[in-house]
Amino acid sequence: MNDPRPGRRFDVQDDATAKKTTAPEAPAFEQHFVPVDPAPGARYQLDSVHHPLEEEAPPEQIDSALDHALAKPKKRRWGLLSVLAGTLIMGGVQAVETFQNAWFGGDWVSGAWSVLGLGVVTLAGTSLTKELFRLKRLRRHARLREDIDTRIMDTQMDGDRMKALCDRLRQQMGLGNRDPHWQDFLQAHQAHHNARETRDLFGHYVLAPRDASARRLITRMSSETALLVAISPVTLIDMGLMAWRNLRMIDRLAALYGLELGYASRLRLFRAVLANMAFAGASELATEVSMDLLSMNLASRLSSRAGQGMASGLLTARLGIRTLKMLRPLPFEDDRAPKLSDLRRQLWQQMKRVDDGKAGKGRADNV
Amino acid sequence: MPLSLPGYAGDWLERSLDRQVRLAVTGLSRAGKTAFLTSLVNQLRHAGLDARLDMMNCAREGRLLGAQRQTQPDLSVPRFPYDQALAALEGTPPAWPPATRGISELRLLIRYKSRTNSRHFLGEQRTLTLDLIDYPGEWLLDLPMLRQSYHQWCEALSAQLTGRRRRFAEGFLNQVSALDPAGTADEQQLADISAEYARSLNTARNEGGYTWVQPGRFLLPGELDGAPVLQFFPWPLEQLGDPAALAELPADSNYQTLARRFEHYKRTVIGPFYRQHFRRFDRQIVLVDVLSALNAGPDVFDDLRHAIATLMQSFDYGSRSLLSRLFNPRIDRLAIAATKADHVTPEQHDNLLSLVQALMAEPLRDLRYADIPVKSLSLAAIRATQARTVEHEGKRHPALKGTTQSGEEVLMFPGEVPPRLPDADFWQRQGFDFTAFRPAPQTSGEALPHIRMDSALDWLLGDKLR
Numbered sequence: 001m002n003d004p005r006p007g008r009r010f011d012v013q014d015d016a017t018a019k020k021t022t023a024p025e026a027p028a029f030e031q032h033f034v035p036v037d038p039a040p041g042a043r044y045q046l047d048s049v050h051h052p053l054e055e056e057a058p059p060e061q062i063d064s065a066l067d068h069a070l071a072k073p074k075k076r077r078w079g080l081l082s083v084l085a086g087t088l089i090m091g092g093v094q095a096v097e098t099f100q101n102a103w104f105g106g107d108w109v110s111g112a113w114s115v116l117g118l119g120v121v122t123l124a125g126t127s128l129t130k131e132l133f134r135l136k137r138l139r140r141h142a143r144l145r146e147d148i149d150t151r152i153m154d155t156q157m158d159g160d161r162m163k164a165l166c167d168r169l170r171q172q173m174g175l176g177n178r179d180p181h182w183q184d185f186l187q188a189h190q191a192h193h194n195a196r197e198t199r200d201l202f203g204h205y206v207l208a209p210r211d212a213s214a215r216r217l218i219t220r221m222s223s224e225t226a227l228l229v230a231i232s233p234v235t236l237i238d239m240g241l242m243a244w245r246n247l248r249m250i251d252r253l254a255a256l257y258g259l260e261l262g263y264a265s266r267l268r269l270f271r272a273v274l275a276n277m278a279f280a281g282a283s284e285l286a287t288e289v290s291m292d293l294l295s296m297n298l299a300s301r302l303s304s305r306a307g308q309g310m311a312s313g314l315l316t317a318r319l320g321i322r323t324l325k326m327l328r329p330l331p332f333e334d335d336r337a338p339k340l341s342d343l344r345r346q347l348w349q350q351m352k353r354v355d356d357g358k359a360g361k362g363r364a365d366n367v
Numbered sequence: 368m369p370l371s372l373p374g375y376a377g378d379w380l381e382r383s384l385d386r387q388v389r390l391a392v393t394g395l396s397r398a399g400k401t402a403f404l405t406s407l408v409n410q411l412r413h414a415g416l417d418a419r420l421d422m423m424n425c426a427r428e429g430r431l432l433g434a435q436r437q438t439q440p441d442l443s444v445p446r447f448p449y450d451q452a453l454a455a456l457e458g459t460p461p462a463w464p465p466a467t468r469g470i471s472e473l474r475l476l477i478r479y480k481s482r483t484n485s486r487h488f489l490g491e492q493r494t495l496t497l498d499l500i501d502y503p504g505e506w507l508l509d510l511p512m513l514r515q516s517y518h519q520w521c522e523a524l525s526a527q528l529t530g531r532r533r534r535f536a537e538g539f540l541n542q543v544s545a546l547d548p549a550g551t552a553d554e555q556q557l558a559d560i561s562a563e564y565a566r567s568l569n570t571a572r573n574e575g576g577y578t579w580v581q582p583g584r585f586l587l588p589g590e591l592d593g594a595p596v597l598q599f600f601p602w603p604l605e606q607l608g609d610p611a612a613l614a615e616l617p618a619d620s621n622y623q624t625l626a627r628r629f630e631h632y633k634r635t636v637i638g639p640f641y642r643q644h645f646r647r648f649d650r651q652i653v654l655v656d657v658l659s660a661l662n663a664g665p666d667v668f669d670d671l672r673h674a675i676a677t678l679m680q681s682f683d684y685g686s687r688s689l690l691s692r693l694f695n696p697r698i699d700r701l702a703i704a705a706t707k708a709d710h711v712t713p714e715q716h717d718n719l720l721s722l723v724q725a726l727m728a729e730p731l732r733d734l735r736y737a738d739i740p741v742k743s744l745s746l747a748a749i750r751a752t753q754a755r756t757v758e759h760e761g762k763r764h765p766a767l768k769g770t771t772q773s774g775e776e777v778l779m780f781p782g783e784v785p786p787r788l789p790d791a792d793f794w795q796r797q798g799f800d801f802t803a804f805r806p807a808p809q810t811s812g813e814a815l816p817h818i819r820m821d822s823a824l825d826w827l828l829g830d831k832l833r
Contacts, residue, residue, distance in 0.1 A: 003793055007782030007800060010757045010766055015778055159713070188421035191754035192713045192818045201421055 080275055087281030091236035095121075098234060117237040124240035127247045131270060162195040166202045169329045173210070173258035181206045203330050211328070214256050215338055218320030221249045222313045222343070223350040230309025235284040238312075242280040246273045246316060250323050257327045269323055276315045283308050310347075317343045387496040388831055389647055391682065391698065394654030395578045395674060396504030396586075399706040399748055401464045403654060404473065404501050405452040406748035406815050408436070410824070411477060413814035422821040425479055425832040432478040432492070439472040439498070441643075447473035447501050456749065456815070460774060461806040466503070469589055470644065473499045479832050495831050500644050505583035508674065509637045510645065510681040512581060517626035518610055524581065525604035530666055535571040539563045540603065548607055548622035557598050557624065561585075564600040576663030579674040584636060596636065599628040641681070650827045651682060652702040654746075657723050658710055661784075661799040668788060672726050679730040684739045701734060701741045702826050703727055708818050709747035710801055711781050712765040713754050716745040718784040725787040742826045747818035751804040769804040777802070 095117065102111035166185070175182050185205035189198060225245045229238050250269055287304050321338055325331075394400045410418045411434035420426035439446060448471065452464035475497040481489075512520060528536060542560050565585040571577045572586065580586065584597060591597050602625065607613060616623050653675070660671045685697040705723040708716055724731065724743055734741050752769035757778065768778045781801050809815065 003797065004783035004785045004789070004799075005780075006797060007780055007802070009777055009779040010759055010764075012768075012776065012778045015755050015757060015766075015768065188419065188427075190419070190818075192708070192716065194716065197422060197822070204421075204427060 080271075080278060083278045083282055084274060087235065087239065087278060087285065090285060091234070091239060091281055095234060095236045114234075117232075117234050117240075120237050120244065121240040124243040127244055131247060131266075159189075159191070159193045159195055159198045162198040163189060166198065166206070169202070170206065172329070173206075175206070181209055199330055200333070203333060207328065207330060210256060211324075211336075211338070214253055214324050214327075215343070217252060217256065218249065218317055218324065218338075219343055219346045219350065221245060221252075222316035222320060223347050225316045226309040226313025226347065228309075229280055229284075229312040230305050235281050235288075238284045239277045239281040242277045242312060242316075243273060246276055246319055249316065249320055253320065253323050253327055257329065269319065269326070272319050272322065276312070276319060279315060280308075280312050283311065313347050314340070314344060317347060385831065386494065387498070388649045388828065389498040389696065390827060391645070391648040391651040392499065392501070392654065393507065393651055393678065393682075394504055394656075394706070395507065395671070395678075396466070396572075397659065398504060398654040398656045400504060400654060401452060401467050401501055403652070403706070403746075403748040404447060404499055405449060405456070405464055406817055406820055407499070407824070408434070408447075408449050408473065408475060409453070409815045410817065410820050411475060416814070418814035419817075420821040420824070422819070423825040424829055425825075426821065428482075430480040430482065431832065432480065434475050434477045434497075437474040437476050437496075439474045441472060444500075445469065445471045447471040447499065449473070456806050457809045457811050459808070460770075461808050463806060467501055468503060468587060470500060470502045470640075473501070475499065477828075477832070481833065483833055495828070497828070502640075502644065503583070503587045505580070505586045506640060507678060508579065508581050508583040510641055511677045513633055513637055513641060513681075517629040518607075518613070520581075520629065521601045521607065522604055524601040527579065527670075528603065531575055532571055532577065532666075535575055536564075536567040539567045539600070543600065543603065544606060546621055548602065548613060549616055549620050551619055552621050552624040554595075557621070558595075561598040561600050565597075576659065576667045577670050578660075578667070579670045582632065584632075591636070596628060596632050599625045599632065645681065646683070647696045648682065648698050649696055650700050650702075651698045652704055652823060652827060653679070653727075654704050654706045655723050655726065656706050657719065657726060658707050658784075658799075658801040662801050664798065665788070665791065665794050668726075672729075675727060676729045679733070684734060684737045686738065699739065700827065700830075701739055702823055703731075703741060703743040704746040704819075704823060705743070706746055706748070708745035709750045709752045709769075710767075710804060711784055712767055714765055715784045718786045719745045721786040722784060722788070744819050744822055744826075746820065746823055748815075748820060749806055750816040750818050751806045753807075767804075769807065772803045772805050774805075 095114070099111070099114045099118075101107070102114055170179075170182055182205075185202055188201050188205060193201065225241065228241050228245070232238055232241060250266075250273075287308050291301050291304065318340055321340060321343070324338065392400050392403055394403075410420060411431075412418075414420055414426050414431040414433055415429065416433075418426075420431070423431070425431045436449070448464075455462045455464050477495040477497055479493055479495065480486075480491050481493045515523065528540075533540070539560065542563050546556070546560065568580045568585050572580050581601075582597075584591060588597055602622070607622070613622050618624075618627075655671070655675065657671075660668045683697040684699075684701070686699050703723060705719045708719060711719060720743055723745075727743075731741060752767040755766045755768050755778065757764045757766040757780070764780055766778055766780050768776075770776050779802065782799060807816070
């Protein structure tokens with residue numbers, strides 16, 4: 001019974017490859033192939049309950065494991081929470097003070113600035129609240145990525161199934177059937193490619209262009225954040241900017257891959273956003289205090305602000321890379337993952353360009 | 368090897384910059400060496416145009432610019448007959464390239480765009496020189512003889528002379544039993560027995576499907592046909608007496624004459640072949656035709672395993688450094704390919720792969736010990752069939768569509784490939800019958816269809832094309 005199946009001939013008319021429009025009866029075909037020696041074969045009744053691989057009943061353990069992990073965090077991040085709360089309170093006091101001074105001093109311009117700053121803070125507040133609401137709703141999506149991950153790791157899968165999975169990924173990414181990247185992939189894919197090769201091809205032809213634009217997006221948004229944080233004078237605005245830009249970046253990255261973030265991964269990223277906010281706030285306060293204490297001149301004040309901005313930009317870029325790694329439907333191949341060092345160079349160049357532009361303008365003004 | 372000094376210095380420079388690779392295409396006769404080389408040249412010539420090399424990083428990133436054939440360094444060796452092979456494939460009816468009857472060389476210049484940081488000061492366009500040689504697989508079998516004396520050789524071959532092999536050698540054994548080792552040598556008698564021995568080797572290979580037939584030159588003598596150097600044979604061990612007594616025999620005795628011819632064969636035929644063509648390799652691909660061996664039965668399969676394990680000992684393996692690259696090249700990367708993968712349906716490729724790994728288990732262990740990266744893949748240098756799905760009795764079956772060697776168009780499931788060698792009683796009940804296909808008709812001037820040539824090229828050359 002475990003012998004290899006003998007060969008057989010068919011009529012040439014029986015060729016059904018062209019008629020592949022109907023769904024392939026994968027389970028029936030699977031049953032026909034009784035594995036040879038290594039794994040003991042098993043035959044099932046044809047009328048027993050079975051599903052196509054794609055709609056397989058999800059294992060229950062993942063969900064419950066996730067619940068378990070979420071219900072009782074092993075470690076409370078007291079340090080992070082206290083820094084966050086502290087900076088929020090201090091930032092609030094500072095903001096009220098600035099606003100009060102502006103009101104009583106009749107300084108309308110700075111008052112307007114404060115109102116603008118409050119606007120930013122409100123924006124950040126709404127993003128954060130929305131995020132908290134969405135966390136609940138997204139919980140049922142948590143399974144998706146793990147599902148894809150485990151399936152890809154399964155080497156038993158053949159090329160055709162993998163291709164079907166790639167097709168689903170394509171639809172999820174919002175690519176049409178006529179999309180040139182997808183068409184490239186279809187042309188490259190051959191009947192003899194196995195699951196690993198198919199994944200490789202999909203990664204190269206369909207995902208790589210997305211990766212490139214994701215990388216551009218991260219550079220752009222982190223340098224924006226760096227600039228904004230560098231020029232904003234108020235702690236609370238810094239924190240607000242950080243939250244707003246970071247969450248925005250996560251959303252846009254998610255939209256780029258068309259994959260909704262899983263519950264667990266979003267929670268992890270959200271924590272990273274909070275940490276970034278805390279850093280922005282604390283570093284802004286520290287810069288202020290040290291500038292006053294050391295009574296720096298204007299130039300060193302500017303440069304310390306630029307340094308703070310640069311650091312915020314780098315943190316944003318790091319968050320972006322983490323998001324990218326979590327979002328990509330297929331894991332990165334060995335050395336293709338983007339590195340912070342690449343982005344750091346780009347970020348630095350962008351900052352320098354702005355600086356040069358300013359300097360050039362300054363020279364032009366002097367002439 | 369007559370080489371001009373500037374050419375030699377140029378080679379050295381190229382080698383020190385690691386821009387020259389000698390690829391060993393190893394395989395017994397009919398394993399598909401010529402088809403592999405033809406396809407390799409074809410794919411690289413068509414790279415970036417119509418060749419589908421999607422698993423080759425350099426090609427799919429659009430950095431591979433193409434390849435050109437170049438005059439080979441050794442002008443006394445014929446050029447690889449690429450055009451003739453292609454003409455055979457594109458003919459009507461299409462045919463496989465004719466069997467190789469002698470050594471030929473090919474030098475290929477592969478042009479590519481570099482991606483490394485050094486491109487800013489060394490230039491973006493680079494050239495990799497790829498040296499290839501083609502040779503009759505039969506001759507490869509002689510290499511292990513270099514390490515044997517005549518008596519050891521007789522011992523080794525007598526041990527193998529069992530079962531079906533013995534039946535094929537019946538005529539030769541009868542003739543040799545009448546010969547006395549101590550008797551005075553008669554030229555004509557020795558020539559007759561040698562001719563009978565060569566005949567038995569030919570039958571064992573052509574009818575029995577055996578791959579381990581020594582000496583290989585007896586099957587393809589080339590210009591040595593009829594020379595006394597090819598007039599010797601292994602003496603069955605049971606007819607030889609004590610080795611010490613044999614060594615005492617006079618120089619004109621039958622035994623001593625044969626031993627002298629054996630040594631001469633080693634020195635003048637195998638030695639130069641090995642030194643000139645088989646010592647300086649950087650990369651290797653071993654082509655194994657498992658399906659034919661399965662067709663022929665368990666003893667042939669064992670024979671193939673033995674042949675390959677012995678052969679692999681004739682190559683130098685080891686990691687490379689600048690010095691070893693210049694003075695003592697060694698193979699630092701290896702691919703093992705189960706050829707004719709287009710003769711089974713795609714879902715059988717995994718089984719084909721594990722079968723070839725089981726076959727090569729012994730050499731693979733040694734290679735792992737030497738820390739040589741090995742990749743095994745199922746490969747069809749020139750794809751002859753199309754993978755289809757058949758609806759038969761309400762179920763879907765994988766199938767192949769192609770034309771058999773006899774010209775009949777068929778749609779068939781060739782059978783399952785066992786993931787390892789089936790046990791003895793399976794062979795009693797049922798055997799394998801994998802059909803041989805002839806190449807699909809090619810449009811002239813288009814790249815040849817293939818299975819995993821791109822993966823093989825990427826593994827063998829990918830790290831040089833960065």
